Amino acid sequence: MLFADFYREMRFLSKQRYIVLFLSAVFALSAFAVWSGLHETKLQQATIERLLEKDTVDRENVLAGHGDYGSAAYYSFHVTYSEPSSLAFAAMGQRDTFPWKHRIRMLALEGQIYETDAENPELSLFGRFDFAFIVSVLLPIFVILLLHDLRSGEKEAGRYDLLVATAKKQHKLWLSRALVITTGLALAMLVPLLVGAAIMQAPLAKTAAMVLITLAHLLFWVVVTVIAGRMMLARGQNSPRIASALLGVWLLATVIVPVVSDTLINQSITGPNGGEVVLTQREAVNGAWDQPYEVTWDEFLKTHPEWADYTDMASSFDWKWYYGFQQAGDQHAAELSKAYRDTIVRKDVAAGKASLMSPAMLTQRLMLSLASTDISASLAYEQDVRDFHASLRQFYYPLLFKGGEFELEQLADMPLYRQRLSN
Amino acid sequence: MSEPVVVAESLNVRFADQCVLDDVSFTVNRGEVFALLGGNGAGKSTTLKTFLGTVAPTSGSASVLGHSVTSDSDFIRSKVAYLPESVMLYGHLTGMENIEYFLSLADVKRSASDIEAALKRVALQADAWHKKLADYSKGMRQKTAIALALLRSAPVLFLDEPTSGLDPSAIDEFNQLVTALSEAGSTVFMVTHDVYGACQVAHRIGLLDQGKIVGVFERSGSELIDTEQVHTAFAKRNA
Numbered sequence: 001m002l003f004a005d006f007y008r009e010m011r012f013l014s015k016q017r018y019i020v021l022f023l024s025a026v027f028a029l030s031a032f033a034v035w036s037g038l039h040e041t042k043l044q045q046a047t048i049e050r051l052l053e054k055d056t057v058d059r060e061n062v063l064a065g066h067g068d069y070g071s072a073a074y075y076s077f078h079v080t081y082s083e084p085s086s087l088a089f090a091a092m093g094q095r096d097t098f099p100w101k102h103r104i105r106m107l108a109l110e111g112q113i114y115e116t117d118a119e120n121p122e123l124s125l126f127g128r129f130d131f132a133f134i135v136s137v138l139l140p141i142f143v144i145l146l147l148h149d150l151r152s153g154e155k156e157a158g159r160y161d162l163l164v165a166t167a168k169k170q171h172k173l174w175l176s177r178a179l180v181i182t183t184g185l186a187l188a189m190l191v192p193l194l195v196g197a198a199i200m201q202a203p204l205a206k207t208a209a210m211v212l213i214t215l216a217h218l219l220f221w222v223v224v225t226v227i228a229g230r231m232m233l234a235r236g237q238n239s240p241r242i243a244s245a246l247l248g249v250w251l252l253a254t255v256i257v258p259v260v261s262d263t264l265i266n267q268s269i270t271g272p273n274g275g276e277v278v279l280t281q282r283e284a285v286n287g288a289w290d291q292p293y294e295v296t297w298d299e300f301l302k303t304h305p306e307w308a309d310y311t312d313m314a315s316s317f318d319w320k321w322y323y324g325f326q327q328a329g330d331q332h333a334a335e336l337s338k339a340y341r342d343t344i345v346r347k348d349v350a351a352g353k354a355s356l357m358s359p360a361m362l363t364q365r366l367m368l369s370l371a372s373t374d375i376s377a378s379l380a381y382e383q384d385v386r387d388f389h390a391s392l393r394q395f396y397y398p399l400l401f402k403g404g405e406f407e408l409e410q411l412a413d414m415p416l417y418r419q420r421l422s423n
Numbered sequence: 424m425s426e427p428v429v430v431a432e433s434l435n436v437r438f439a440d441q442c443v444l445d446d447v448s449f450t451v452n453r454g455e456v457f458a459l460l461g462g463n464g465a466g467k468s469t470t471l472k473t474f475l476g477t478v479a480p481t482s483g484s485a486s487v488l489g490h491s492v493t494s495d496s497d498f499i500r501s502k503v504a505y506l507p508e509s510v511m512l513y514g515h516l517t518g519m520e521n522i523e524y525f526l527s528l529a530d531v532k533r534s535a536s537d538i539e540a541a542l543k544r545v546a547l548q549a550d551a552w553h554k555k556l557a558d559y560s561k562g563m564r565q566k567t568a569i570a571l572a573l574l575r576s577a578p579v580l581f582l583d584e585p586t587s588g589l590d591p592s593a594i595d596e597f598n599q600l601v602t603a604l605s606e607a608g609s610t611v612f613m614v615t616h617d618v619y620g621a622c623q624v625a626h627r628i629g630l631l632d633q634g635k636i637v638g639v640f641e642r643s644g645s646e647l648i649d650t651e652q653v654h655t656a657f658a659k660r661n662a
Binding site for chain 2: 008012015016017157158159160161162163164165166167168169170173
């Protein structure tokens, strides 16, 4: 029976040009957002591929042109990267804010990690027009515009009493009409997403989860809009007032709560910033040139006591001393760096709690998590870089400390960066 | 023996501090045409909306075919055809499509030829049937809604100012139609401020003033209700 009502309302609403045009516009927006996400994903993949191609050639050239391990380590760059996940096209998230590629050397790491500028600061300020943005921010507006006058519009058009008096089951009329519009909106939003997911061969479970998040947010606003519309109509409010009230709720949930919570979080959870970490590490490294050798060795041997018997230097400059104070520089900034990362995590946890008050925030966070483009994914990539850098040191220290003739073959086992799978 | 179809018993409706209907009682029997006559703000539309279930009575009761408007609204909707004062159907649909849509809402199945027959009966010109309703005059929209009411074959008709805005010949056609429906056993409850029109078709007229029924006029045998008498009482109340 409900199917018959649904079919009737579908035929009826499909003849309303406004509805058809509106849903077409939503489809176009969603398709554009997905296309833009796919385009960005392909660009990032191509950039990584290009960097990887050059990376090997560049390193081979560098290594061939140097005759000692210290120079080889100094002049060799290593590309590290965080490949976009198969659903990143739908929610670029922190990939616009946190770096997803670094070319690092065996120098002090902290400066290399936090020296990066955002690729597009303006874009990261306003947020990308991706699928997650449409679902979390614009979708409620679509729902409000289409459904705020579900009943009041008929009242104002003078049809309400006739409709109510004619409909066999009054609630089925409104339910089926709201259901048709909701289904139309869901299809207009989700078809481009599903096409994008098919192109990227995204895992079925994650794609299904993305669809469910979209539907949950859609249904939340449908329920709010329909109930508020009904209650306000019963209190004699007209369509513009209902729309205004609902847009007020949207403004509160989608703009004011996130902005206020962000401000409160930033004020209540403070910590060092990346610039301070870079400066601290740089000052320690630069200062080492003027310090007695023992100061560097004391600091270095705190974490690498196994090289205590190999600190003798044949001249005033030795690469092992150079890398020793690079290591000491990182150690000097380690506490600050950890505090910086802890602050990011604490802010993220607080933002997660605040998102329970804002469906838009919650939706966006869930989508970023699914797409592996959230803070956790960014920190995981940073940890990958740290681990790789540590493995480089692990590889070079024996060659630098034990001395011996430079042999290119010794470098054949040099570690290569491999991203942990995030798809 | 008369069979009560539309019954109001001590019906009261209040909006905030305003008393809109004050102890209104009347009975409309099967096959009867009952007109509730009153000026603006008398409470006519509120009475009608109470029977349609869109206004809840504060106290008292209202029933149709023995079913309460507050507890059996679904049943009542299935037995009542309603003709609003200003017929505003869907402008983006044709007359035929509008009727099909509303019949489908009422879960009433009628063939295209049934619909065409109803449109002919209400004298809506055939070339308008497939035109968008946005291009219809008020009279044409009214005829479309009357055709819809006929097609529903409902035993009870609620009419809200049914002849408002119609030209004299359309009013005559409409009055004949209402009379024919009544003779066929339909019960008609109409609210109007048109004294002449009410006297032409109604078996009884209730005069409503400030939410109270202040007078009842009825036919004597086959004689129509005396327009002069009703007009005098109406004018006195609305001076």
